[in-house]
Amino acid sequence: MVAAWRIRRILPAVVALAAVAVVGCSGDAQPPVRPSVAIGASPGASGTPTSTAVPTGPLPSSAPGATPSFIATVATLTAADVPHTWHSGCPVAPADLRLMHLSFWGFDKRPHIGTMVVNASVTGDVMKIFSVLYQQQFPIRRMQPEDAFNGSDADSMAADNTSGFNCPAGSSGAGHSSEHALGKAIDVNPVENPDASGKNPMPPAGKDFLNRSDLRPGMAVPNGVLVKAFTAAGWVWSGPSASGPNYQHFSTNGR
Template sequence: MRNRRWTLPDDVRMLPGSGFASKVVSPAPRRVVARSTWQPGCPVAATDLAWVRVTFWGFDAQRHTGELLVGSAVADDLVQVFRTLYRVRFPQERLAIARTYDPDAPSTGDGNETSAFVCRPSTGATYFSQHASGLAIDLNSFQNPYEKGDVVLPELASSYLRRDRVRAGMITPDGPVVRVFARIGWEWGGAWRYSKDYMHFSQNGL
């Protein structure tokens, strides 16, 4: 798939207004945490997660609303990030809370969403990812895949390894997405040396 420009139905009710809108609930309601990957043993307490809803531009050039679970301490910073992404009309397919994590489930190879909290190990490692603390976010995972050696995730996104052929939804080194995350002190996985995680931003750079 060389130029993916899909728009999926919103998972949450549209926030009011005609421009950017956001709503933060901290701590996140139990019913919201219950449909996430959180469980006892995760490196963050459920009470330290915030439920964030924001508006964003879809690939259909329409206003949409999505939701994320993030660390409460970074919720306001991330709202400002999404405010900027809305202003520059950076398109996204879907903003969603990651559901139950099953490491043995077969991959569809075509996943494409923006998500933050996921209680899972780092890719290719046994220690917890920054996602497991709500301190990392992945944007447009199909347009911005993970690459290490012969491994590409999502598996069907290999055409997007051609980073010189910029298409809608891609994150570029000198583009607005990298700049706005840099303003809040977050680093980009697309700048890693031994692997590339073009979708990934985190507070500690990992």
Template sequence: MKRTATMALVVLASVSCGTQHQTATPATATTVPVDATTAPAATPSPTPTPSASPTGPPPFSAKVTRISRDRLPYSWRPGCPVGYRDLRLVSLTYWGFDDKPHTGELVVRSSVTDDIVTVFRKLYGWRWPIKQMKLVDAYKGSDFDSIDADNTSAFNCRPATGSSNWSNHAYGIAIDVNPRENPYVTSDGHTEHQNAKKFTKRPTKGKGVINPGDKVVKAFAQVGWEWGGYWAGTKDFQHFSKGGG
């Protein structure tokens, strides 16, 4: 009996120890979940802000169209050396004295529209400035008033200055560019326009000024237009015409 009781105690003790081991093992092996309320919040990736693409001035544009008689109430009349049906309206982009693009209008003969577009495309690309560009009819056909307003213009059915012969402007193959900065100057250095007196000498510096041999003169020369600044005696610094004169 004593031997049996002793064995029973041994078995009981062994079972008791095994139970404790099995209980402890799961406790040490269990992974405790992280409380979501205490976990650090993930930092969201910043949403990229699209940067504004730089926008420059609009590209040069030019449109050549026929012009109606009513657009030329002062600059054309019966008896002019070119019919108005042979003239064209050129609407084109130019760079202003305010360093901004503008759209201006010129009237020229149909045969020289390509020349005008070619030259003014270059001037715009260079950002070479022009004060303004309106038909001379905005000044009731007055060449003097158009010049005084520093207006770049082309066709005007009028005689050449100081002559009874038709000007090349009357044929639609001449243009005056920034006439205040580039005045008509007599051989003794005189100009009729008070606001142009400081521009009578060449070469000179200034916005919109044309000087001998500069890129504006060369651009016109490349399409066969001559500059009045090269005339002997009287100088017409504003004036370009197809074939001269």
């Protein structure tokens, strides 16, 4: 568990589960699920996951060998919860951010629960996107807020970490070049999807994935599961960016 992640104002879960079947963990330290707003296990008629019970431990499974249902939770946070990724010059206040717990499918072909900080206004989009990725069993390596890496984007990328909000000290507030400072951008599997917009790919291990025709698990490709899940929610992929491909980066406006 990342000790810095203390969720202080968590509302109670909607319904307590009667039983929870234990699934294997990924080996990556993840905070426990501390739900506030319980969000869907399965899509409703509108495509938005409907309300359901949320466990306070491992993902539930309805039968031996069955895939646990998708789960997402949304919780408020304070500045104390984002000490390395937020400062007073950032263009968004902690009160406008949310901590989400999300089911994801690991490279070990098993279900896990990860955590991510995003803008409150995009939690519905994020829920829909990751519900699709989970249902399609698109593999994600790791999912932790960048505070787990002391706000270091380089370290988060090197760990192949999927993350959202980051506005560390030294960033330029409202003039910040990325929607990450607003919590309206998400980087997915940075090693498999390197930022190739500069002279050298970031993270360095991403050089092994610069050949995008060599399709491997976890990669973002045109018309692939990952790209289609984000674009269906109205988000923009920076893979085909004219300023240089950033395969990991998805945002609400392309920045």
